[in-house]
Amino acid sequence: MxxxxxxxxxxxxxxxxxxxxxxxxxxxxxxxxxxxxxxxxxxxxxxxxxxxxxxxxxxxxxxxxxxxxxxxxxxxxxxxxxxxxxxxxxxxxxxxxxxxxxxxxxxxxxxxxxxxxxxxxxxxxxxxxxxxxxxxxxxxxxxxxxxxxxxxxxxxxxxxxxxxxxxxxxxxxxxxxxxxxxxxxxxxxxxxxxxxxxxxxxxxxxxxxxxxxxxxxxxxxxxxxxxxxxxxxxxxxxxxxxxxxxxIKVQDIMETDPITCFPEISLFKCIRKMKHERVDSLLVVDKKNKFQGVIKIKNIQKEPDHYKQVKDIMYVPEYTTSPEKSILDVLKEVNNHNISTLPVIDQDGILQGIITKSSLVTTLSQQFDFSIDDE
Ligand SMILES: Nc1ncnc2c1ncn2[C@@H]1O[C@H](COP(=O)(O)OP(=O)(O)OP(=O)(O)O)[C@@H](O)[C@H]1O
Ligand SMILES: [Mg+2]
Structure with a gap:
């Protein structure tokens, strides 16, 4: 030293x-x-x-x-x-x-x-x-x-x-x-x-x-x-x-309030929440906000029994990301695997936010536009 x-x-x-x-x-x-x-x-x-x-x-x-x-x-x-x-x-x-x-x-x-x-x-x-x-x-x-x-x-x-x-x-x-x-x-x-x-x-x-x-x-x-x-x-x-x-890290641009539901609610309630929030998927978390999976409207539509619970038909996504990841790495992943949204999960498994492909692209392209404006 x-x-x-x-x-x-x-x-x-x-x-x-x-x-x-x-x-x-x-x-x-x-x-x-x-x-x-x-x-x-x-x-x-x-x-x-x-x-x-x-x-x-x-x-x-x-x-x-x-x-x-x-x-x-x-x-x-x-x-x-x-x-x-x-x-x-x-x-x-x-x-x-x-x-x-x-x-x-x-x-x-x-x-x-x-x-x-x-x-x-x-x-x-x-x-x-x-x-x-x-x-x-x-x-x-x-x-x-x-x-x-x-x-x-x-x-x-x-x-x-x-x-x-x-x-x-x-x-x-x-x-x-x-x-x-x-x-x-x-x-x-x-x-x-x-x-x-x-x-x-x-x-x-x-x-x-x-x-x-x-x-x-x-x-x-x-x-x-x-x-x-x-x-x-x-x-x-x-x-x-x-x-x-x-x-630039995921945590700098992620949305921190993703719309979530608990695994135990019925599909009826789940649909109501999706309609109310105008989204076609929800992130599923437990009471401690630990990430459990994703549920999409199209999966519910295929399920005749709407008395079933979210946990019966939710799935665990193949790709998730963490708050410290660089957005360049994430962009690569999103493009390579054609993913539109990525749950952001910390090392304890707690859901911290969500990243969408469009927010990534907007973030990067906005800057590009700015630099053109500057000239
Ligand atoms: N031998 C010297 N006698 C008197 N003043 C000096 C001498 N060497 C450096 N200085 C003064 O000390 C200050 C710092 O100089 P220095 O060379 O460390 O700057 P610098 O940050 O390396 O600048 P630059 O980016 O131009 O190389 C300057 O104001 C310079 O004029
Ligand atoms: Mg010098």
């Missing part, structure tokens, strides 16, 4: 960081976002001691980094910046292995590692290892920058707007690859961006900064759904949640 305790930074009478207190979990991607000049780079550079706090301290795994040997500290931290910082007169291989060479890693071991890392970032070793940086595209150079940061296998990787100079397609590919690499290598990645879309896509936690202060530090979903103040909502962008439909 990386811990910022009461960190302040003053540059020439200018307070650029105020009382930063923050805990960054291991094995995750944390993204710092915020407007230009808010202090993201300054915060990042304190972790590898490129910048010294005016007051306060930073602990890595409980140890105060200001007390650590600088070389040892930096050996455990990879660093990737926007301008890649590759040496133009060195080949790709030489650039990647530089630090390992200084640390006297053997030639064979280095070579194996370079191969492995180029593969990890999607570059062919035979094609690229002996080229010079200027013979690579910007995106390829940035991949090399990432490979280099991983060379001596540090636990922590700092990345300062590494993708911001890339075209949107390359950028999106590298974001995907970064997520993969993080999952495979279990590194702690701290990433600076001023792009909220990028943050939402890659982050486990987002730290939003404004004028040297942390405004909100949360997982992407919470930030989208519960921005803490106007600054965050403006920064996130209103309706942003709708451009990330994977964060």
């Amino acid at each position: 990386i811990e910022f305790i009461d960190i302040n930074k003053i540059f020439k009478n200018n307070i650029v960081l105020h009382d930063i207190n923050l805990k960054i979990e291991d094995n995750s991607i944390t993204v710092f976002v915020g407007p230009s000049g808010c202090g993201k780079t300054t915060t990042l550079k304190m972790i590898n001691r490129l910048i010294k706090p005016t007051s306060g301290k930073i602990l890595i795994n409980g140890e105060d980094i200001s007390q650590q040997n600088l070389i040892k500290l930096r050996r455990g931290i990879g660093y990737v910046i926007q301008q890649t910082g590759l040496f133009p007169h060195m080949t790709i291989r030489e650039n990647i292995e530089l630090v390992a060479k200084l640390q006297k890693m053997s030639h064979t071991e280095r070579d194996l590692r370079v191969k492995e890392l180029l593969e990890m970032v999607g570059l062919d070793y035979d094609t690229y290892a002996n080229r010079y940086p200027k013979q690579l595209s910007g995106g390829q150079q940035q991949r090399v920058g990432i490979a280099r940061a991983f060379m001596i296998n540090p636990d922590i990787i700092l990345m300062d707007e590494p993708f911001s100079a890339l075209d949107p397609i390359t950028r999106s590919q590298l974001q995907d690859e970064l997520i993969n690499i993080q999952t495979q290598t279990n590194k702690t990645i701290i990433f600076v961006s001023h792009d909220m879309d990028e943050a939402i896509k890659i982050a486990d936690k987002i730290c939003i900064m404004e004028k040297g202060k942390i405004v909100q530090y949360d997982d992407p979903e919470t930030i989208l759904k519960n921005p803490i103040n106007d600054f965050v909502s403006n920064f996130v962008g209103t309706n942003r949640i709708w451009s990330s439909p994977e964060y």
Whole structure:
């Protein structure tokens, strides 16, 4: 864990960081976002001691980094910046292995590692290892920058707007690859961006900064759904949640008052209720609102004996859903199995609501209409 305790930074009478207190979990991607000049780079550079706090301290795994040997500290931290910082007169291989060479890693071991890392970032070793940086595209150079940061296998990787100079397609590919690499290598990645879309896509936690202060530090979903103040909502962008439909849950759009009946009532009463409520099916629940099944008017019509009880002819539907499910998953299910309604049941079997295909489609298409109106 990386811990910022009461960190302040003053540059020439200018307070650029105020009382930063923050805990960054291991094995995750944390993204710092915020407007230009808010202090993201300054915060990042304190972790590898490129910048010294005016007051306060930073602990890595409980140890105060200001007390650590600088070389040892930096050996455990990879660093990737926007301008890649590759040496133009060195080949790709030489650039990647530089630090390992200084640390006297053997030639064979280095070579194996370079191969492995180029593969990890999607570059062919035979094609690229002996080229010079200027013979690579910007995106390829940035991949090399990432490979280099991983060379001596540090636990922590700092990345300062590494993708911001890339075209949107390359950028999106590298974001995907970064997520993969993080999952495979279990590194702690701290990433600076001023792009909220990028943050939402890659982050486990987002730290939003404004004028040297942390405004909100949360997982992407919470930030989208519960921005803490106007600054965050403006920064996130209103309706942003709708451009990330994977964060919209069944509970956000379900109808919470479905029309229900008890299993013991007669079919007569059941029909009366359907007529009164103008519906052609009812959800059946027990006295504790535990879901039992569904009854439809067409099933009742086939049954000559209307003195029978609901429980005699109700059925248990093949598909139900739960409040935490993403509506994208539900939409897939609804389309694949041609379902028109889905009871929403929590983990204790209690009926929480109902989702209809039309409400799903309306929810998604409304947003589509909104975005057209906006233009
Ligand atoms: N070496 C320095 N001397 C004086 N002021 C500095 C120095 N480095 C940064 N600052 C100031 O500190 C503030 C925070 O800078 P920082 O580079 O951390 O911002 P940032 O959030 O990374 O911005 P950007 O998105 O533009 O990269 C800015 O107001 C900047 O002008
Ligand atoms: Mg910066």
